[in-house]
Amino acid sequence: MIAAVPLPAGVGFWAATAMIVTVSITSTIGEVLTAAAMQSIGDLDAIRARSGLRGAIRAVLTCPLFFAGVTFLALAFFALLFALNHLDLSLAAPASASLTLVTNAIAAKLFLHENVDRRRWVAAVLVCIGVYLIAH
Amino acid sequence: MSHPRLKPSQYLILLLVALCAPLGDSCLSRGMSVLPPISVAHPLTLLHAVFTPWIAGGILLLIAFFGCYLTALSWADLTYVLPTTAFGYVLIALLGRFWLHEHISLARWAGILLITLGVGFVAQGPSLTEDKPGGRS
Numbered sequence: 001m002i003a004a005v006p007l008p009a010g011v012g013f014w015a016a017t018a019m020i021v022t023v024s025i026t027s028t029i030g031e032v033l034t035a036a037a038m039q040s041i042g043d044l045d046a047i048r049a050r051s052g053l054r055g056a057i058r059a060v061l062t063c064p065l066f067f068a069g070v071t072f073l074a075l076a077f078f079a080l081l082f083a084l085n086h087l088d089l090s091l092a093a094p095a096s097a098s099l100t101l102v103t104n105a106i107a108a109k110l111f112l113h114e115n116v117d118r119r120r121w122v123a124a125v126l127v128c129i130g131v132y133l134i135a136h
Numbered sequence: 137m138s139h140p141r142l143k144p145s146q147y148l149i150l151l152l153v154a155l156c157a158p159l160g161d162s163c164l165s166r167g168m169s170v171l172p173p174i175s176v177a178h179p180l181t182l183l184h185a186v187f188t189p190w191i192a193g194g195i196l197l198l199i200a201f202f203g204c205y206l207t208a209l210s211w212a213d214l215t216y217v218l219p220t221t222a223f224g225y226v227l228i229a230l231l232g233r234f235w236l237h238e239h240i241s242l243a244r245w246a247g248i249l250l251i252t253l254g255v256g257f258v259a260q261g262p263s264l265t266e267d268k269p270g271g272r273s
Contacts, residue, residue, distance in 0.1 A: 031214060038209035045145070045207065060206060101222065105215050114213045115265040119257050124215065126254035127222045133247030134225045 011086050019083040023096040026079050028103040030072030032111050037065035039112070094135035098128040142263050146211065149204050153217065154224040156201035162228065163194030212263040223255045 041047070041059050048056040060066055083092040105124040109116040116124075142150075167190030175181070185191050208217045226248045232238040240248075 031218070034206070035209045035214040038206055041210060044210040097222075101218060104218055108214045112214060113265065114215050115262070116215050117261065119261045120215045123219050123254040123257040126250045126257070127219045130247040130250030130252075130254060131222050131225060133243045134229060134251065135247075136243070 016087055016091070019079070019086060020092060020096045020099060023076055023079045023083055023092075024099040024103050026072050027076035027096070027100045028107050030069050030074075030076055031100075031104055032069075032107045033065055033072060034069030035108070035112055037063045037069055040065060090136055094132045097135060098132040101128045101131065142212070146208075146263075149208050150212075150217070150220045152204040153201060153208055154220050154227060156197045156204065157221060158224040158228040160194045160197030160201055163190050163197060167191035167194060213265055216258055216261075216263045219251075219255045219258045222251050226251050226255075 037060075038044070041063055044056050044059070047059050051058075080092065080096060083096065101124050105116050105120065108114040167185070167188055170190070171185055171188070186195065205217070205221070208220070229240060229244060229248055233240050
């Protein structure tokens with residue numbers, strides 16, 4: 001997919017791949033840590049019903065995993081900015097977004113022990129190709 | 137195995153997740169495009185940009201997205217919530233087609249179809265893995 005798109009002058013195929021993979025990996029780590037944080041906190045709707053919106057916000061802001069997740073999401077944001085500085089928007093944004101969907105499915109199965117059955121794999125691949133087509 | 141069914145209010149949260157992110161991005165893009173170029177030498181102009189209506193609206197929408205996204209992750213799997221966020225691309229493309237009468241290429245229609253199929257696949261299954269090792273409450 002990446003090779004099919006002309007790269008800006010001075011950016012090699014492997015450099016472009018490395019930038020996109022860096023965005024996907026940091027984004028995946030951030031998403032998985034954030035999801036793990038929310039799972040450890042529990043149903044936010046129930047917490048809000050019990051202790052109000054302030055209680056729900058306090059539950060999120062006192063969870064260290066949440067801040068680890070947000071840190072990696074911020075790193076992913078800056079990695080995307082860096083990639084956009086060197087690559088075309090029409091390549092960097094859809095390629096990293098679609099690759100992240102697949103790496104997230106793998107990471108969710110490995111680290112969050114989610115039941116990523118055949119239905120979810122098919123969905124991840126369909127959405128991955130769809131995002132690339134729609135955003136490209 | 138019983139599949140946890142989502143409540144209508146939880147579907148509403150997922151819809152907000154799908155809508156708020158692309159709408160927020162669009163507001164930021166529109167707000168930044170009407171501003172003069174911002175130089176690194178004058179960072180205060182960036183602060184001024186935050187208080188313009190489109191950019192302030194975009195930031196509020198993105199804050200709403202993050203709140204809804206965190207709420208969804210607290211009762212659904214990451215691999216269930218993520219395709220929903222991608223469905224926002226479909227909603228925005230359809231809004232552009234039928235509201236702003238933008239042209240949508242064949243490749244984009246194919247993308248819309250694939251994302252819709254993917255989200256449909258996931259939505260038919262359980263939203264939460266219940267029997268995780270050391271699982272949640």
